Amino acid sequence: MSTSVLESELLGLAGHIAAAECRFLQLLAEFDERGGWCGDGIRSCAHWLSWRAGMSLRTATEHLRVARALQHLPRITEAFAAGRISYSKVRAITRITGSDTATLTRIAADIAAGEPQLRHTAVADPETAERVLLNLALSGTASHVETVVRAVRRRHTPPEDLAVRRSLTWHWDEDGSLILRARLTPEDGAALISAIESLVPASAPAHHPVSPAPDDLDQQAREHEPGPAADRVAARRADALLTLVNREGGEESGPVVERGQAQVIVHLDATTGTARLEGGPEIPATTAQRLTCDARAQVLLNDRKGNRLYLGRSRRLATPAQIAALTVRDGAGCRFPGCTxxxxxxxxxxxxxxxGGPTDVDNLVLVCSFHHRLIHDHGYHIRWTSDGWEFSRPDNTAIPAVAPMLTGSRESLIEMHTRARLRITRTTLTPDWYGERLDPQPILDALLPRRIRTAA
Incomplete structure (x- = not known):
């Protein structure tokens, strides 16, 4: 096909995907209200969605949040169902409209109650707010919608809420590196940036604009690969952060990490020769050798002939060594199907x-507290087979270890929308934006108009 035909089919299919996404979220909200996900040890609708639809738990939770919010946004839902606005725009809008009742209404109630931090702000009613946000979504890009949403949330978020929401989380990436994500108050964040930048070598640019991070940091890292110059600056900042971590009592106190003070725990597998960090990924043998010079090394022996971890019935509780062995064997997670x-x-x-069951590794399996209670109190069964652990329902029917394969086709999607009389073309999803610069202030005035303070 020609490039123009390729473009038309690409954009048209994007509109069909948006309409199908809306239908999916509407059905998801109904399914959640009916409790259709209950059963087979599923702890929530997001858990069911992660298990059966193949989503990550974080993505499933976000889809469920948006699905619930759409129930209170009829105009936006109508445009979404027609393929006129994308899921990215809808997801951003629902961050300030709430899930059960509109956040804007709550803010208005706070103002009426005389909240001092909001006394200068009046809030548009939910219908007006939805209409303004819909016009923005139809006229602007997803970036425009995100900009306005961030401005609205910054304007009405009281300082004490910022302090309560402070957090620091981390996870190990696929290549073994550690990814940190922190949420700090504006003043604490500025202090951290200033401290890091002060330790960055003078050859590196001192300041760079910091753009707000999206929901999925991994996706951002893959979509926006930095260039060589940015790589060097980012590496220097990482070194500066580690300098802050390792420094005690200021710069004049000298070296901090003395021999034997590191608290890194390395698990060494005597059978395979592999090594991994406590709570982290596998590491090369040379790295393990270096870390064990100054770290507490916890050696895990898996050789059943020379180093048995079998205690029979001499004790009831598993030992720390057995827990470590189970962690390696069971993958450091609950073994119940679909549980993460x-x-x-x-x-x-x-x-x-x-x-009469012994406290032996072959008679032990790691499960979370929820599924542990399910097994004991609700009659679920577990047994070992040649293919691994097998879980079954109270009626002894097996719970599949892997969710059924998903099926679908582009033709059936378009046919469904044709029956619904949707006229989705190459321009349906394209916003009415001509490249002019976004001025969020008029939109903010419509959403959060200023209240004139009366004289005392």
């Missing part, structure tokens, strides 16, 4: 200790 929990795990006796 990796914290607060229990070592469950497959054959209960009271019924």
């Amino acid at each position: 929990h990796t914290h607060y795990l229990h070592a469950h006796h497959v054959q209960h200790w009271l019924h």
Whole structure:
């Protein structure tokens, strides 16, 4: 096909995907209200969506939040269902319209109650707010909508809420590196940036504009690969942050990490020769050798012939060494099908200790507290087979270890929209934006108009 035909089909299909996404979210909200996800050890609708639809738990939770919010946004839902606005725009809008009742209405109630931090701000009613946001979504890009949403949230968020929401999280990336994400108050964030920049070598640019991070940091890293210059600056900032971490009592106190003071724990597998960090990924053997010079090394021996971890019935509770062995064998997570929990795990006796079951590795399996209670209190079963652990319902029907394969086709999607009389073309999803610069102030005035203070 020609380039113009290719473009037309690409844009038209994008509109069909947006309309299908709206239908998907509407059905998801109804499914959640009916409790259709209950059963088979599923702890929530987001958990069910992650298990059956193949989403990450974070993505599933976000889809469920948007699905619930759309129930209170009829105009936006109508445009979304017609393929006129994208999921990215709808997701951003729902961040300031709430899920059960509109956030704007709550802010208005706070003002009426005389909240001092909001006394200068009046709030448009939810219908007006939805109409303004819909016009913005139809006329602007997803970036425009994000800009306005961030401005609205900054304007009405009281300082104490910012302090309460402070957080620091991390996770290990696929290549083994650690990814940090922090939420700080504006003043604390500025202090951290200033401290890091003060330690960056003078050859690096001193200041760079910091753009707000999107929801999915991994996706941002893959979509916006930095160039060589940005790589060098980012690496220097990482070194500066580590300098702050390792420094004690100011710059004049000298070296901080003395020999033997590191608290890194390395697990060494005597059978395979591999090594991994406690709570982290595998590391090269040379790295393990370097870390064990100054770290507490916890050696995990898996050789059943020379180093048995079998205690029989001499004790009921699993030992720390057995827990470490189970963590390696069971992948450091709950083994119940579809469960992604990796914290607060229990070592469950497959054959209960009271019924003659030994406290041996072969009779233990890691499960989370939720599914541990499910097994004991609701009659779910577990047994070991040649293919691994097998879980079954109270009626002894097996719970599949892998969710069924998803099916679908582009033709059936378009046919469904044709029956619904949707006229989706190459321009349906394109906003009415001609390249002019976004001025968010008029939109903010329509959403959050200033209240004139009366004289005392």
